[in-house]
Amino acid sequence: MPHVTLSGEGLTIAQTYAIAKHYDPVELDREAAMNMAASRRMVVRYLDEERTVYGVTTGFGRFSEVVIPADKRHTLQVNLLRSHSAGVGTPFSETVVRGMMALRANALAKGYSGVRPVVVEQLVNLLNKNVVPVIPSQGSVGASGDLAPLAHLALVLIGEGMATYQGQVLPGAKALERAGLTPLVLEAKEGLALINGTQAMGAMGVLAVHEATGLADWADAAAALSIDVLRGIPLAFHPAVARVRPHPGQALVQQHLRDLLHGSQLTTSPGQLRVQDAYSLRTTPQVHGAAREGLAHIADVVTAELNSATDNPLLFADEDMVISAGNFHGEPLALVLDYLGIVAAEWASISERRIERMVNPTLSGLPAFLTTHGGLHSGLMLAQYTAASLVSENKVWAHPSSVDSIPTSANQEDHVSMGTTSARKSLTIVGNLRYVLAIELLAGAQAADLIGPTLLAPATRKVYEWVRTMVPTLEDDRSPAADIEVVAAAMLSEPGQQVLNELGLGRGIIVS
Structure with missing residues (x-):
C-alpha cells in the first residue's frame, strides 16, 4: 500500500479519511523535514539570545508575561500537556483520533512551528503502529486551538496519558513499549506546538464531509425510487427549469x-393522476441541489484547513520573524460545520416527508404502512416514526454553536469559536441522515x-435490487431495526459505491 506523504501541502479530505478509517500508512516528506529544521534553528537561536518569545521563554495565556528560567523550559512543556489534559466525557472514536494525529502532523510539517522533525516522526510512528x-x-472551546483534546493526544507521545493498542487500553508508556517506540522528550516550544491547532474539529469535519458527500448521491437515488413508486411527474425536472434558475446543484440533481x-x-404526466406533485417530490432538485452546493463550499474550507499552520507563535525562517497571531482560532471551521449540520438536516427532513407519503395510504394509493395485512401487521409504521424522531433530533443538533462565545484564560482569550461542538454536532446529524x-x-x-x-425504471430497479440483496421483502412483521442498520452501513461501503458508479452517480458533489 503506498504511503501518504505529509508535507503540509496538498493533503485531501479523501486521503485524511483513508488514513483515519482505513489505516493508510503515512510518512514525513523530506523537504518538509528540512523546513521544520530551519524554523527549529530559529528557536534555538532565540533561546541562546535570551529573547522573550511567547510559549518559548514565557508561560501561556494569562501567564504570557511570566518569563520562565532556562532550566525549567523542559518542565514547562510537560506541565503544559499535563495541565491542559482536562477533557471529559465519552472518548472520541479511534477514527477521529487517527484523523487528529494525521492533521496535527501535517500542520507541523509545514515548518512554521519551530519543532524538530522527530516530533512529527513520533506522530507518524503512532499512526503506522496504530497506537491511538x-x-x-x-x-474544547475551539480557540487557542483544540487545547484539551490535543493535550490528551500529546501526552501519549511522551509516554503519559492512555492509549489503545491491539485492542487494549493501556497507559501511554506501556502502549509505546509494546509498539516498540520510545517516549519523546520535549524541548522548548514543542508542547505548545502540539496543542495549538484545530485538529479535533478538523478531523471530525473530514469524517462528516466525506460521509455526507457519499450520502448526497444516495439521497438522489432514494428520492428517485420514491418518486417512481409514488408515480411522480418527471416533467418538473426538465432542463428548462434549471436554465431559468441557474444553480449548478439544482441542475445536477x-x-x-x-x-x-x-x-x-x-x-406520470401532468393531469394523468394529478396536476403537480407535492413539494417533497417536485422540489427535490431545489433542496438536494442547494445542499450539494453548501457541501461543496464546506469541503473547500475544510480542505484549506487541513493544509494550514494553526500554531502560535508562528516562525518564518526566511524573514527571521516570529509572530504571535490567531491561526488557532476555529471560526472558519465552526461556521461551515454548523452549516454542514443544517445541510444534512435538510436532506433528512425532505427524505422523511417522502417516507411519510409512501406509508400513508391517503397520499400514496398504496396499502397502509406498506403491508397487505394491515391491522394484523403494522408494516413500516414504526420505521417512519424512527425517521421522524431522527429528523426532530436533528433540529436540536442543528442549532449553531459558532454564535456562542465564553471568554477563557482570565479574559485573555475573550472570543472563542466553539467549533469543536459544531463538529461533534455535524457528525451526529450526518449519522442520523444515513439512517x-x-x-x-x-x-x-x-x-x-x-x-x-418490473414497472420501475431500469436505474431505480437497480436500486431496488441492491436493497433486496441485503433485506428480503417484508411479508410478515419483523423488527425493522436490523434492516435499517444493514442498509445504512452498506450505503458507504465499497459495494454501495459500486452501485452509485453503475447508476452514473458518485462523481462528486457538484459537476459543472
Whole structure:
C-alpha cells in the first residue's frame, strides 16, 4: 500500500479519511523535514539570545508575561500537556483520533512551528503502529486551538496519558513499549506546538464531509425510487427549469433524477393522476441541489484547513520573524460545520416527508404502512416514526454553536469559536441522515414489491435490487431495526459505491 506523504501541502479530505478509517500508512516528506529544521534553528537561536518569545521563554495565556528560567523550559512543556489534559466525557472514536494525529502532523510539517522533525516522526510512528491516544470528546472551546483534546493526544507521545493498542487500553508508556517506540522528550516550544491547532474539529469535519458527500448521491437515488413508486411527474425536472434558475446543484440533481427515472412505466404526466406533485417530490432538485452546493463550499474550507499552520507563535525562517497571531482560532471551521449540520438536516427532513407519503395510504394509493395485512401487521409504521424522531433530533443538533462565545484564560482569550461542538454536532446529524435515507430506501423497495418492480425504471430497479440483496421483502412483521442498520452501513461501503458508479452517480458533489 503506498504511503501518504505529509508535507503540509496538498493533503485531501479523501486521503485524511483513508488514513483515519482505513489505516493508510503515512510518512514525513523530506523537504518538509528540512523546513521544520530551519524554523527549529530559529528557536534555538532565540533561546541562546535570551529573547522573550511567547510559549518559548514565557508561560501561556494569562501567564504570557511570566518569563520562565532556562532550566525549567523542559518542565514547562510537560506541565503544559499535563495541565491542559482536562477533557471529559465519552472518548472520541479511534477514527477521529487517527484523523487528529494525521492533521496535527501535517500542520507541523509545514515548518512554521519551530519543532524538530522527530516530533512529527513520533506522530507518524503512532499512526503506522496504530497506537491511538484515548481522548475525551468534551472540553474544547475551539480557540487557542483544540487545547484539551490535543493535550490528551500529546501526552501519549511522551509516554503519559492512555492509549489503545491491539485492542487494549493501556497507559501511554506501556502502549509505546509494546509498539516498540520510545517516549519523546520535549524541548522548548514543542508542547505548545502540539496543542495549538484545530485538529479535533478538523478531523471530525473530514469524517462528516466525506460521509455526507457519499450520502448526497444516495439521497438522489432514494428520492428517485420514491418518486417512481409514488408515480411522480418527471416533467418538473426538465432542463428548462434549471436554465431559468441557474444553480449548478439544482441542475445536477435534475439531471440525476431524469436519468434515474428514464424508462419508468410508473411515472406520470401532468393531469394523468394529478396536476403537480407535492413539494417533497417536485422540489427535490431545489433542496438536494442547494445542499450539494453548501457541501461543496464546506469541503473547500475544510480542505484549506487541513493544509494550514494553526500554531502560535508562528516562525518564518526566511524573514527571521516570529509572530504571535490567531491561526488557532476555529471560526472558519465552526461556521461551515454548523452549516454542514443544517445541510444534512435538510436532506433528512425532505427524505422523511417522502417516507411519510409512501406509508400513508391517503397520499400514496398504496396499502397502509406498506403491508397487505394491515391491522394484523403494522408494516413500516414504526420505521417512519424512527425517521421522524431522527429528523426532530436533528433540529436540536442543528442549532449553531459558532454564535456562542465564553471568554477563557482570565479574559485573555475573550472570543472563542466553539467549533469543536459544531463538529461533534455535524457528525451526529450526518449519522442520523444515513439512517433516514436507509429507511427511505427500505420503504421504496417495499412499495416497489407491492406495485411490481418490473414497472420501475431500469436505474431505480437497480436500486431496488441492491436493497433486496441485503433485506428480503417484508411479508410478515419483523423488527425493522436490523434492516435499517444493514442498509445504512452498506450505503458507504465499497459495494454501495459500486452501485452509485453503475447508476452514473458518485462523481462528486457538484459537476459543472
